[in-house]
Amino acid sequence: MDFNFSDEQNMLREAARGFCEKMSPMGYVLEMEKDEKGYTEELWQGMANLGWMGLIIPEAYGGVGLKFLDMIVLLEEMGRMCVPGPFFSTTILGTLPILHAGSEEQKNDFLPKVASGELKLTLAYTEPGMTVYEPTHIEVSAALKGDSYCINGTKLFVPDAHVADHIVCLVRTNGSPMEKDGLTLLVADAKAAGITINCLNTLAGDKLCEVVFDNVMVPRRNLLGKEGGVWPIIEKVLQYAAVGTCAQMVGGAAKVLDLALDYAKQRVQFGKPIGAFQAVQHHFANMAIALQGSKFITYKAAWLLDEGLPSKRVTSAAKAWVSEAYKKFVILGHQIFAGTGFMEEHEMPMYSRRARAAELAFGDANYHRQVVAGEINL
Amino acid sequence: MDFGYTAEEEKFRERLNAFLDQEMTEELARQNWEDLGVGPEAREFSKKLYENGFLGLPWPKEYGGQGLSPTYDFILIDELGKRWGAHVPLDIGYTMVGHTILRRGSDAMKKGFIPRIIKGEIEFGLGYTEPNAGSDLASMMMKAEDKGDYFLINGQKTFNTESHYSDYHWLAARTDFDPGKPKYKGISLFIVDQNSPGIDIRPMITMSGERTNEVYYDDVKVPKDRLVGEKNNGFYYIMEAIDSERNHVFVPARLWPIVDEMISYAKNTMYCGKSLADDPVVRSKIAQMAIELEVAQMLADNARWLELHDLRMTMEPEITKVMISELEQRMVDDAMQILGLYGQLNEKSKYAPLRGRIEWFYLHSFMPTIGAGTSEIGRNVIAQRGLGLPRG
Numbered sequence: 001m002d003f004n005f006s007d008e009q010n011m012l013r014e015a016a017r018g019f020c021e022k023m024s025p026m027g028y029v030l031e032m033e034k035d036e037k038g039y040t041e042e043l044w045q046g047m048a049n050l051g052w053m054g055l056i057i058p059e060a061y062g063g064v065g066l067k068f069l070d071m072i073v074l075l076e077e078m079g080r081m082c083v084p085g086p087f088f089s090t091t092i093l094g095t096l097p098i099l100h101a102g103s104e105e106q107k108n109d110f111l112p113k114v115a116s117g118e119l120k121l122t123l124a125y126t127e128p129g130m131t132v133y134e135p136t137h138i139e140v141s142a143a144l145k146g147d148s149y150c151i152n153g154t155k156l157f158v159p160d161a162h163v164a165d166h167i168v169c170l171v172r173t174n175g176s177p178m179e180k181d182g183l184t185l186l187v188a189d190a191k192a193a194g195i196t197i198n199c200l201n202t203l204a205g206d207k208l209c210e211v212v213f214d215n216v217m218v219p220r221r222n223l224l225g226k227e228g229g230v231w232p233i234i235e236k237v238l239q240y241a242a243v244g245t246c247a248q249m250v251g252g253a254a255k256v257l258d259l260a261l262d263y264a265k266q267r268v269q270f271g272k273p274i275g276a277f278q279a280v281q282h283h284f285a286n287m288a289i290a291l292q293g294s295k296f297i298t299y300k301a302a303w304l305l306d307e308g309l310p311s312k313r314v315t316s317a318a319k320a321w322v323s324e325a326y327k328k329f330v331i332l333g334h335q336i337f338a339g340t341g342f343m344e345e346h347e348m349p350m351y352s353r354r355a356r357a358a359e360l361a362f363g364d365a366n367y368h369r370q371v372v373a374g375e376i377n378l
Numbered sequence: 379m380d381f382g383y384t385a386e387e388e389k390f391r392e393r394l395n396a397f398l399d400q401e402m403t404e405e406l407a408r409q410n411w412e413d414l415g416v417g418p419e420a421r422e423f424s425k426k427l428y429e430n431g432f433l434g435l436p437w438p439k440e441y442g443g444q445g446l447s448p449t450y451d452f453i454l455i456d457e458l459g460k461r462w463g464a465h466v467p468l469d470i471g472y473t474m475v476g477h478t479i480l481r482r483g484s485d486a487m488k489k490g491f492i493p494r495i496i497k498g499e500i501e502f503g504l505g506y507t508e509p510n511a512g513s514d515l516a517s518m519m520m521k522a523e524d525k526g527d528y529f530l531i532n533g534q535k536t537f538n539t540e541s542h543y544s545d546y547h548w549l550a551a552r553t554d555f556d557p558g559k560p561k562y563k564g565i566s567l568f569i570v571d572q573n574s575p576g577i578d579i580r581p582m583i584t585m586s587g588e589r590t591n592e593v594y595y596d597d598v599k600v601p602k603d604r605l606v607g608e609k610n611n612g613f614y615y616i617m618e619a620i621d622s623e624r625n626h627v628f629v630p631a632r633l634w635p636i637v638d639e640m641i642s643y644a645k646n647t648m649y650c651g652k653s654l655a656d657d658p659v660v661r662s663k664i665a666q667m668a669i670e671l672e673v674a675q676m677l678a679d680n681a682r683w684l685e686l687h688d689l690r691m692t693m694e695p696e697i698t699k700v701m702i703s704e705l706e707q708r709m710v711d712d713a714m715q716i717l718g719l720y721g722q723l724n725e726k727s728k729y730a731p732l733r734g735r736i737e738w739f740y741l742h743s744f745m746p747t748i749g750a751g752t753s754e755i756g757r758n759v760i761a762q763r764g765l766g767l768p769r770g
Contacts, residue, residue, distance in 0.1 A: 002380040003683045276768040281761030296676035317669040373661035
């Protein structure tokens with residue numbers, strides 16, 4: 001057992017912290033929430049230059065070839081500063097299906113360009129019919145017509161589709177909603193005829209999109225993996241995404257704790273810093289418990305994924321627990337900052353709005369509890 | 379990062395489980411878990427644990443141990459916990475007292491006590507709490523006067539849970555009464571023969587049926603060589619040991635039996651022609667238990683890992699303690715809700731589900747958030763020692 005990060009991981013963290021603090025201060029984050037695109041080229045290029053886009057892409061495809069735990073370090077630091085942009089969509093959601101299901105040729109086509117920062121990707125799987133989160137509930141259909149698949153239907157909550165070059169789409173080529181068989185992955189050119197993309201107005205100001213497919217033709221060579229048989233791959237990709245989201249929440253929580261601690265040591269009421277009052281200290285103790293628990297269950301899940309060990313139970317446990325822990329965490333943060341933290345331009349709302357978005361992404365606690373129930377043979 | 383065990387450790391666990399399959403009964407587990415008093419069977423079981431090579435692995439070779447990693451003791455405690463055994467049968471000696479003797483005791487004391495602790499032969503009762511010294515332990519008043527070749531001890535302890543079946547009393551008493559000195563600087567630790575003349579042990583029965591005790595000292599003579607470490611340093615020794623004690627005592631594994639029992643109950647109980655295990659609310663509640671235990675296990679593993687590597691612990695064991703004790707209450711609450719009307723039946727009732735275990739756990743669950751330091755004191759420690767907030 002070893003709870004230490006390696007020296008390399010610590011260096012990565014240090015570099016990431018410096019970059020994110022410099023490039024993504026609060027003013028920038030709030031400005032980008034209102035910006036149509038949602039990030040700047042300068043930020044994107046900066047990350048590309050540091051090799052982050054290819055961090056977990058194997059060296060054979062132009063990446064750095066590091067492990068998911070390394071990515072966790074990076075995501076924690078990005079979560080800490082609420083770094084905007086299509087990084088997560090590209091490097092996790094778009095890249096992993098290609099990495100896990102793509103042919104050699106497809107990997108060679110896409111991954112080096114992702115690693116260099118040239119291509120932006122995303123994954124479209126959630127749909128309007130998913131009123132309760134259930135990733136097998138896929139109705140958007142694709143039918144083979146000659147040498148192309150024809151996609152019809154609407155995808156919803158697709159992150160960063162508005163800036164993606166390619167959209168990896170989970171579509172149904174067979175069966176009915178909730179069936180695991182019949183699910184297929186296609187890589188669609190985001191500029192293809194028949195695709196309409198609209199950004200939704202969201203709580204966190206992140207860029208979740210509606211993507212309408214109206215007879216969109218995708219060439220057969222852009223089929224990832226087996227037609228009708230990609231559920232196991234999607235399930236795995238969504239595990240990575242859930243754990244990656246946990247890491248962002250962990251980073252956000254760590255930052256909120258730092259901010260609140262500073263404040264509680266300085267803010268004087270009744271002649272004492274408020275951090276000297278037990279009621280306030282107990283809020284902090286609860287935050288510490290939430291943060292420590294969130295960290296270690298996230299690292300355990302990431303480690304299981306890296307080791308190729310059975311990971312379904314722990315990744316779902318992580319997403320269920322961290323989602324709820326972070327939600328409670330930001331409530332306590334608001335209590336400590338009180339009125340000042342209720343102001344629009346304060347850091348607190350930036351984190352509490354994102355806490356909800358992260359809770360809902362890739363399955364909330366209710367969804368993941370049901371997964372865990374299955375995994376403990378209930 | 380690496381969250382796996384070594385091949386040797388896994389082999390040990392396997393061998394241990396094979397042994398426990400044969401030897402560990404629920405009755406045995408209840409003897410030590412419920413503090414009904416460790417009886418002859420539990421003492422016999424303790425000896426068997428030693429004889430089969432499961433006790434003493436991390437302890438120094440010169441006192442009968444094998445000098446291996448403390449991980450082996452953690453595995454032992456985890457596997458016992460998963461079978462309703464909260465700890466090794468004679469656990470105060472093995473998980474608390476022994477480590478302090480090793481750290482602070484004289485050579486003679488180490489030679490005299492450690493080998494017998496490792497062999498599972500002797501048990502100690504903790505003698506800390508007094509009627510006026512609970513959370514504020516340093517204000518204890520039990521008096522130990524230095525009489526030259528012995529200490530003369532007078533006073534009263536309370537909530538001394540193991541006293542009625544242990545061989546020795548691990549006693550904290552005041553040896554300096556100077557009101558000008560801080561209270562915690564005048565306390566010493568002693569090992570007292572439990573059958574010394576002048577000791578009177580009176581039972582106190584808890585709401586969950588465990589026995590704990592009041593212990594009265596009336597002119598009890600304790601030989602000089604039974605002073606642990608240096609005089610007036612006892613409180614420091616108690617505090618020094620507290621993190622390791624939490625790591626050994628507050629073990630998430632001991633709550634897994636609730637999950638296992640509830641899974642089997644849900645699968646085997648019908649409502650309106652359907653299994654309870656098909657009810658999403660029931661599934662959600664039981665899954666939440668498993669999720670929180672998974673998190674608690676990581677917190678415990680982290681604190682243990684710090685201890686294994688002699689790294690500084692500030693709040694980690696306290697976090698585990700607060701988390702697990704409150705988790706027990708949440709788990710029992712959910713379990714009782716699932717059991718419905720039947721949940722209130724105790725084990726004597728023919729209708730009692732799960733042998734009345736959950737009903738008992740409900741009663742028990744009020745203790746862990748209080749015993750060994752309340753959750754409130756725990757949160758003070760986390761905030762002040764862990765996060766550096768000022769004392770009020």
